[in-house]
Every structure is written in structure tokens, then in C-alpha cells.
Amino acid sequence: MFDPVILRKDFPIFEREINGKRLIYLDNAATTQKPKQVIDAIKNYYEKYNANVHRGVYRLSIESTELYENARKIVAEFIGAKDWREVIFTRNTTESINLVAYAYGLHNLKQGDKIVLTEMEHHSNIVPWQNIASLKKAKIYYIPVTDNGYLETDLIDKYLKDASIFAFTHASNVLGTINPVNELVKTAKEYGVITLIDGAQAIPHLPVNVSSIDADFYAFSGHKMLGPLGIGVLYANRMLLEEMGPFLCGGEMIREVSLENSSWNEVPWKFEAGTPSVADAVGLSEAIKYLTRIGIDNIKRHELKLIEYSLQSLIKIPRLKVIGPMEPNDRTGLLSFILADIHPHDLAEFLDNKYGIAVRAGHHCAMPIHTKYGLAATIRASFYIYNTIEEIDILGNALREALRVFKAE
Amino acid sequence: MSSPELDEILDHYRNPRNYGEIENPDIHMRDSNPLCGDIIEIFIKVKDGVISDVKFKGRGCAISQASASKLTEKLIGMKIEDAKNLSRQDILDMLGIELSPVRLKCALLSLKVLKTGLYTYLGQKLERDEAEG
Numbered sequence: 001m002f003d004p005v006i007l008r009k010d011f012p013i014f015e016r017e018i019n020g021k022r023l024i025y026l027d028n029a030a031t032t033q034k035p036k037q038v039i040d041a042i043k044n045y046y047e048k049y050n051a052n053v054h055r056g057v058y059r060l061s062i063e064s065t066e067l068y069e070n071a072r073k074i075v076a077e078f079i080g081a082k083d084w085r086e087v088i089f090t091r092n093t094t095e096s097i098n099l100v101a102y103a104y105g106l107h108n109l110k111q112g113d114k115i116v117l118t119e120m121e122h123h124s125n126i127v128p129w130q131n132i133a134s135l136k137k138a139k140i141y142y143i144p145v146t147d148n149g150y151l152e153t154d155l156i157d158k159y160l161k162d163a164s165i166f167a168f169t170h171a172s173n174v175l176g177t178i179n180p181v182n183e184l185v186k187t188a189k190e191y192g193v194i195t196l197i198d199g200a201q202a203i204p205h206l207p208v209n210v211s212s213i214d215a216d217f218y219a220f221s222g223h224k225m226l227g228p229l230g231i232g233v234l235y236a237n238r239m240l241l242e243e244m245g246p247f248l249c250g251g252e253m254i255r256e257v258s259l260e261n262s263s264w265n266e267v268p269w270k271f272e273a274g275t276p277s278v279a280d281a282v283g284l285s286e287a288i289k290y291l292t293r294i295g296i297d298n299i300k301r302h303e304l305k306l307i308e309y310s311l312q313s314l315i316k317i318p319r320l321k322v323i324g325p326m327e328p329n330d331r332t333g334l335l336s337f338i339l340a341d342i343h344p345h346d347l348a349e350f351l352d353n354k355y356g357i358a359v360r361a362g363h364h365c366a367m368p369i370h371t372k373y374g375l376a377a378t379i380r381a382s383f384y385i386y387n388t389i390e391e392i393d394i395l396g397n398a399l400r401e402a403l404r405v406f407k408a409e
Numbered sequence: 410m411s412s413p414e415l416d417e418i419l420d421h422y423r424n425p426r427n428y429g430e431i432e433n434p435d436i437h438m439r440d441s442n443p444l445c446g447d448i449i450e451i452f453i454k455v456k457d458g459v460i461s462d463v464k465f466k467g468r469g470c471a472i473s474q475a476s477a478s479k480l481t482e483k484l485i486g487m488k489i490e491d492a493k494n495l496s497r498q499d500i501l502d503m504l505g506i507e508l509s510p511v512r513l514k515c516a517l518l519s520l521k522v523l524k525t526g527l528y529t530y531l532g533q534k535l536e537r538d539e540a541e542g
Contacts, residue, residue: 343469344470406471
């Protein structure tokens with residue numbers, strides 16, 4: 001097991017102060033901080049290897065291409081893909097989902113086809129489908145979520161039996177709920193439904209093996225797992241990728257171009273138009289090495305400890321209401337809550353100003369689930385490897401102080 | 410952290426003045442601030458170029474709601490022409506606390522709704538006058 005206090009030393013950002021206080025960073029579900037190993041890998045790339053990939057015949061370009069393609073192999077191994085060709089680099093989870101919606105959905109969905117989502121989706125797994133549904137006159141259905149924050153799994157068969165696409169989150173960015181992905185994919189396959197999993201909140205926190213889950217598509221972001229901003233991944237079943245047409249078009253994704261038409265490059269480059277973010281792919285591969293050294297199982301255990309403690313201690317604060325499952329084992333390391341009638345934005349600003357605590361306030365790009373619970377906004381504290389029990393205690397004290405300052409006792 | 414200005418904002422947040430709706434308003438406008446999810450809806454009655462009644466509805470952070478509540482108090486009895494000239498500084502002076510750039514949007518939402526409403530009203534009035542004239 002690792003010591004979060006020692007790990008913190010790898011993260012230069014924790015040397016800075018916020019309003020004279022040590023930074024307590026609890027917005028990891030939005031993006032994580034970066035260790036110096038990742039920052040150095042990016043710097044090193046630009047200082048020693050920078051060149052465009054796949055085209056040059058000179059040394060720098062060959063080495064740059066090797067680093068980029070090696071990063072792809074490191075990602076493939078980390079997520080348990082059988083073949084590195086099943087790993088497509090994108091900018092982020094949103095772009096990965098849009099790739100599926102447009103390159104697959106737009107070309108395969110017909111009028112009246114059924115797209116199934118869930119009520120706990122992030123906007124990035126709702127809006128692209130709404131757009132495709134309106135273009136193709138397809139219909140969207142949402143599997144409901146219970147008051148305790150679980151998916152209504154009893155209704156799965158009813159929703160999936162005549163569906164075309166089922167897109168759902170592995171772990172909710174608001175409720176923290178970990179969905180039973182194996183079971184969901186299995187049921188979808190029985191009905192011949194194409195599956196897409198939004199893994200943005202799962203990959204950084206839980207052991208994930210995309211081959212054993214066996215979804216057709218699995219999307220995630222690099223920046224939520226210690227990697228740089230601007231690099232994301234779409235894992236996809238190779239058979240589907242071979243059949244699919246491109247998403248973005250331009251350089252790199254073509255084989256031959258004439259003035260009349262073009263033929264596509266091989267998978268995965270068919271889906272990577274334009275110059276890719278090589279340095280960020282290298283940074284992501286370094287982040288994966290870092291996470292692997294610590295061990296994803298240990299990360300899960302550490303977060304479980306933090307969430308167990310939060311559920312026990314923060315819940316004792318008067319007028320604090322938590323949403324999502326109360327069973328720590330069913331959730332990732334994040335906690336969304338409201339405190340009395342203090343608006344989350346007012347509370348978040350108070351926590352930042354007075355305590356240097358960074359938390360998220362708002363609907364966290366998931367308005368439908370907030371609407372369902374009758375909330376306009378919540379505060380979300382989300383943990384990662386460098387957070388400690390002591391920080392949760394500071395948060396707890398700050399929340400009690402907020403009750404006094406906002407006259408909400 | 411505590412100050413009379415802040416206490417006043419919290420008071421307006423918890424006990425908003427002129428809260429509610431007006432039937433058949435002359436001006437009715439609603440807008441939201443996607444950052445905080447603040448919503449403000451304003452209803453105005455106009456008589457002889459003067460604002461005779463104002464109500465607002467909304468939800469959101471203390472700053473957005475207190476700003477709307479305080480603004481309605483200011484508006485009753487004000488000439489349309491003067492309301493049109495209200496500036497962001499007027500709103501900031503009215504609130505009287507330091508605001509970070511992100512919170513300015515919260516504070517100024519009610520002014521934005523008011524101005525959009527006023528200009529829509531004046532535009533429609535102009536069209537009516539022209540049609541009649």
C-alpha cells in the first residue's frame with residue numbers, strides 16, 4: 001500500500017498555496033493533478049524528439065512515431081485490449097463518444113431505432129445521441145435511477161429487447177455509483193445491441209479489463225488519471241472499426257487521395273485525422289506507468305477508505321444531505337452533497353477562500369440526474385491517490401464553519 | 410467574512426422581496442446562467458413610462474437571488490428611461506461586496522434579464538406606434 005503523503009511530493013502543484021492555505025484538491029473527478037514524471041516526459045519529448053509522426057523518414061520523426069505508437073501499446077495493455085489496433089487516441093471522453101455517435105450511429109441508425117441511455121449520464125453521453133436521434137429520427141429512452149442512486153436493473157430487459165445502441169456510464173460522476181457493466185453488456189449482447197461505455201470515472205479508480213467486459217466501445221480521458229489535458233482514448237471492437245467509416249477527415253487517416261475520392265488508412269489511423277497530440281500520448285503512457293507502479297487495486301482500496309470515512313464523518317454534520325449509494329463498496333471515491341440551504345456555489349467559494357479547498361459546485365454536466373432529485377446543484381468532493389483522511393477532517397470542519405457563517409445552523 | 414453587506418445579501422436570499430408573478434405583465438423576461446444554474450424571471454407593469462410594479466422568480470446562488478431581490482426594490486417607481494441606463498456599477502454598488510470575476514455573472518444576471526426585457530418592450534412599442542402612426 002502507498003502513503004498519500006509521500007506521493008504528494010511527486011506533484012509540484014501541491015507546493016503552492018491558495019489564499020495562504022495549503023491546497024486541498026478535491027476536484028479529481030473533473031481532472032487530476034499531474035506528477036512530475038508526467039510533466040518531465042512531456043518536456044523531454046518536446047526537447048528531444050519533437051517531429052510530426054508517420055510521415056518523416058528522418059531520425060526524429062521515426063523516434064517520435066515510435067514513442068506515439070508505443071504509448072498506444074501501453075494503453076492497450078493497461079486496459080486489457082487484445083490488440084493495440086483497438087486503441088484510438090482522441091482528445092477526451094467527449095470526443096470518443098462523438099466518434100461513436102457519428103462514425104457508427106449516424107451511418108447505422110434508421111428512423112424509429114431505439115437508443116438507450118440512463119438517467120445518470122454525463123451530458124457528453126446524452127447530447128451527441130440527441131443530435132444523432134434528431135438527424136435520423138431515432139428515439140432515446142433513459143433507464144431510470146432509484147432514489148438511492150442505483151440503476152433500475154430490473155427494467156434492463158424491457159429497455160434493451162428492441163434497442164439498437166445502449167450507451168451508459170461505468171461509474172457516475174455525480175452519484176459515484178459503479179454500474180454492473182459485465183451484466184449490462186451481457187444482456188445487451190443477448191439482444192444484439194451495440195454497447196458503448198463511458199469509462200471516464202472508472203478507468204482512473206478501478207481495475208478495468210475491456211476484453212472481459214466485452215463492450216463494443218469503451219471511452220475514457222487521460223487527464224482524469226494523472227495524464228495531460230487533451231488526450232483521450234476510444235477502445236473499440238476491431239471488427240466494428242474495420243466496417244466503420246471515418247469520423248474526422250483529413251491527413252493521416254487516408255491511404256490514397258485523388259480529386260474524385262479517397263480510400264481510408266488502416267485501423268486505428270483511419271480514426272485519427274490530422275497531426276495527433278504526440279506529447280500528450282507520451283504523457284499519458286507515463287501516467288499509466290505511474291499508476292501501474294502504485295497499483296490500481298491499491299488506488300481502489302485507498303479511495304474506499306476515504307469514501308467510507310467521508311460517509312461516516314461528513315454525514316454527522318447537521319443539514320448535510322448526500323446523494324448516491326450509502327454502501328461505500330458500490331461507489332467510487334466521490335461524494336456529492338448539499339448543505340442546508342446554502343447554494344453550492346456560495347459554499348464552494350467559501351471553502352476556497354477560507355480553507356484553500358477546491359471542490360466542484362453545480363450540476364457537474366449532469367442536469368437530468370439533478371433534476372430528478374429536485375436539486376439545481378450540488379457540491380462534489382472527489383478524491384484521488386494524494387488525498388488523506390486529514391483533508392476530509394478539514395473539509396468537515398469547514399462545512400461546520402460554513403453553517404455558522406451562512407447563518408444556516 | 411461576516412459584514413453588514415453580506416448579512417443583507419443572505420437576508421435577501423432567504424427572504425426575497427417582490428417574489429412572485431404578475432398577471433398580464435407588460436414586460437416578462439427569463440434567463441439563466443449556465444455556470445451556477447441561476448435562473449431569474451422578471452415581470453414588470455409599466456404605467457405612463459414608469460415602472461409601477463415588479464415581481465421576480467428564480468433560484469440560484471445567494472448573490473444572483475439577492476441581486477434580483479434588491480434590484481426589484483430599486484425599480485418600483487423608476488422611469489423606463491432611467492432603468493434602461495442602469496449600469497453594472499450600479500448593481501455592484503447596490504450589493505456592496507467584493508466579487509471575483511466568476512461571480513460577476515451571478516450578480517449581473519438580473520440586470521441582463523431586466524435589460525433584455527426592457528429593450529424587447531421598447532422594440533415592440535416602437536413597432537406598435539409605427540403601425541398605428
